[in-house]
Amino acid sequence: xxxxxxxxxxxxxxxxxxxxxxxxxxxxxxxxxxxxxxxxxxxxxxxxxxxxxxxxxxxxxxxxxxxxxxxxxxxxxxxxxxxxxxxxxxxxxxxxxxxxxxxxxxxxxxxxxxx
Amino acid sequence: xxxxxxxxxxxxxxxxxxxxxxxxxxxxxxxxxxxxxxxxxxxxxxxxxxxxxxxxxxxxxxxxxxxxxxxxxxxxxxxxxxxxxxxxxxxxxxxxxxxxxxxxxxxxxxxxxxxx
Numbered sequence: 753x754x755x756x757x758x759x760x761x762x763x764x765x766x767x768x769x770x771x772x773x774x775x776x777x778x779x780x781x782x783x784x785x786x787x788x789x790x791x792x793x794x795x796x797x798x799x800x801x802x803x804x805x806x807x808x809x810x811x812x813x814x815x816x817x818x819x820x821x822x823x824x825x826x827x828x829x830x831x832x833x834x835x836x837x838x839x840x841x842x843x844x845x846x847x848x849x850x851x852x853x854x855x856x857x858x859x860x861x862x863x864x865x866x867x
Numbered sequence: 868x869x870x871x872x873x874x875x876x877x878x879x880x881x882x883x884x885x886x887x888x889x890x891x892x893x894x895x896x897x898x899x900x901x902x903x904x905x906x907x908x909x910x911x912x913x914x915x916x917x918x919x920x921x922x923x924x925x926x927x928x929x930x931x932x933x934x935x936x937x938x939x940x941x942x943x944x945x946x947x948x949x950x951x952x953x954x955x956x957x958x959x960x961x962x963x964x965x966x967x968x969x970x971x972x973x974x975x976x977x978x979x980x981x982x983x
Contacts, residue, residue, distance in 0.1 A: 784969040788974075793977070793979065795974040795977050796957065796959075796974040797974075798971055798973070801969065801971060803969035804969075846970075848970075853969075853970050854913060855911075855913065855972060857910035857911040857912075858910055859909060860909075860910055
């Protein structure tokens with residue numbers, strides 16, 4: 753069975769400083785991994801995904817994530833936080849079930865950006 | 868381009884009342900469709916998925932059911948709501964039948980359900 757652990761439920765940074773949101777995964781085979789962002793009372797928006805190509809994945813809004821198999825990690829980073837980045841972030845692992853792909857979500861990390 | 872709609876956006880219902888939430892997708896044919904629930908302070912839980920009209924798979928036993936009466940329409944229902952059914956319900960779609968775990972799921976705007 754696959755699982756995802758987001759190591760921090762809340763992260764607070766100052767505007768203009770780097771962002772690091774941590775994620776560890778467990779999967780019995782080569783995983784597909786995603787990061788989604790959710791603004792309050794909104795649906796989820798895809799930030800980026802890893803699909804066994806390049807281990808460093810670039811996404812929208814300046815975010816990127818690095819797949820490290822030896823550490824079973826897929827941490828999300830951004831060099832400089834913006835106020836608009838304040839939201840909840842979900843790390844997700846996917847497996848194909850034969851009837852669509854099944855996503856397993858982490859419990860989320862709430863990112864707060866302060867002036 | 869593809870668009871996914873959900874309605875209503877918010878709903879307040881008494882315990883024991885019925886429920887019907889609707890999701891429609893535009894701009895694609897025979898999508899895979901999914902219903903998720905997000906309870907307060909928790910991640911998303913997959914409730915149902917469908918690979919075609921009338922084909923529904925349930926992930927967890929619960930007080931809810933799903934139906935797919937048309938290709939791009941997915942409905943979540945309940946005959947009698949419980950307090951524990953409160954939450955944020957999200958519908959999603961993905962490219963049909965590509966057979967890959969890497970397929971992206973695209974989410975709708977969600978329905979906030981409060982059961983009192």
